[in-house]
Amino acid sequence: MENPAESFFGGMLIEICIACVLYGITTLQTFIYFQKYQNDTSSLKLMVAGIWVLETCHTAFCMQLIYAYLITHFGEMTYFLDINWGVGATVVTEVIISTAVQAFYVKRVWIMSNKAKLLTSFIAFITVCRVAFGIGSTILSYHIPHWVAFRANEASLVTVSGGLGAAALVDVLVALTLSFYLTRGRNSWQKSSNSKVNLIMLYAVNSGAITASASILSVILYATQAHSLVFLGLVEIQGKLYANSFLGSLNARSHIRNKANAAQYPSFEFSSNSNGFRGVAPPVPKVEVYQETIVTNDMGEQENEFSLKSMKGSELV
Template sequence: MSEKIAEIGVLYAPFLGGMMVGCFLFGITISQSIIYFRNYKDDSLFLRALVASALLIDTFHFVMVAEGVHNWYLFCKLPQNYAGLAEFHWSLGASILATYLITSMVQALYIMRVYMLSKNWIISGFIGLLSVAQLAFGIFLWEELFETNSLAALHETRGQIGGSVELAATTLCDIAISAALWWYLHKGRTGFANTEKMIDKLILYMVNLGLLTSVASLLTLILWLVMPHSFAFVSLTLIRSKLYCNAMLVTLNYRQTVRTALHGGTTQQTTGRYFQDIDQVEMDSKVYKSSNSRH
């Protein structure tokens, strides 16, 4: 009996590890959300609704993951409930859908920023297709698990195809967003020292946030492919929604620093059309835009 329980513990350890890291990241999400709603009361209704929706969905995700861990580590450890370990528990299905939804929401916001900076429909559309692909194949994988009601579907052909394409599309989408932001920010260089310094900071800041989610998605894909009969990839999957939420919130909360640097510490000559585009990319508040236009 003890050997059986130990085997179960090792198999499902990634779920517990992912939840523990998720607790830490969820705390950061809450604090970043508080900062946002306190400091950006004049943001558009769309942006505030997006942040509120992401926070609610991520909270729902956290609760579902907690219920899943409770199910596997407490309920299913009872001898009469061992069969439940192989089943696709409803809480896991709910958390998966929440992850795909948050990923799509945050990627859509970044794609809007890429378009505002580039005005290029082709590039923005291509990145958008990658985001749609991750959502579509993610739902395909979820349906496969739901229909079979078994975690073993993750290791079957259809499950492997759905999961591989979903993770690959997510990774490529994040990399494409980072590359596009880097390229168009780099093209905006004007030669002024203050401008160059600010652009370098924006590139470092925006690209690093994109690379964070890209690396997480890539590592998940690698674990998925090289350890097909393990749940090792789950530990990263369970924190993916938290990474995306925090990337979005930190970016939005960074706007005040950008505004101060662009309009407080630089000359009017260096704050031309390019930096007006940066303000648009950073989704400035209506009040700030209107007051700035009066000057």
């Protein structure tokens, strides 16, 4: 007889292991941030610390979820039909993390668009809808105790699909908006800034594409894989992707700045000290030629004597 745990929980187990690896990357990026950007504002530092704390709680809830299904209720095949309380805990923490990161990107849109109220309000409204759908999914996970009834409920289909779809839409709109305003403003900026703009655009598009693809794939798996929790495991990974995207955008600032400056000033070496950079002249080859005088004494023996006078190249014979 086929083991039901393999088809029901196998994919999610692997995905949570991947999520734990991404949590390690989040921790490393948090450490790098506090080491390199000590002059950032207190509010930004507090947000970074809050994201890391939420990621830690989210990882702990994921581990509890695995432990409950595979260890605590080991051998109880019917327990796979029940919705553990850790499911709602992981969903709500993932919603908080993703919303905080998206709000950070919406603020960037607000600045780049020269405070365009209509555009920013529209993206902010979709973000609020994503929060509402996420909270609705969390409440339904505690109100409906079994997976079969949860999947059959139309309200759960709306909240899950709506929440993931809204998250994907926000990611796409943010990436497209930032790319549009960066491209439009590039003509009015100095040519030396073009390399920086290209790197920022590339990073914004890639980050939005990754998180949006995860959201869309989760909706597809929720609709097609009715007897598996693989969609939920992808949702757990998505929260880690948002955190790493946020921290990566902060830690990439010095890399983008130094790379662009190095391309503009190739004869200088940039350093992280207070002077900004220091000039490094190319090494100049130096050739010294010494004149050798042969001296013969009365006994007919030769004695070598070197004069330490340096000769110029024109004196070579």
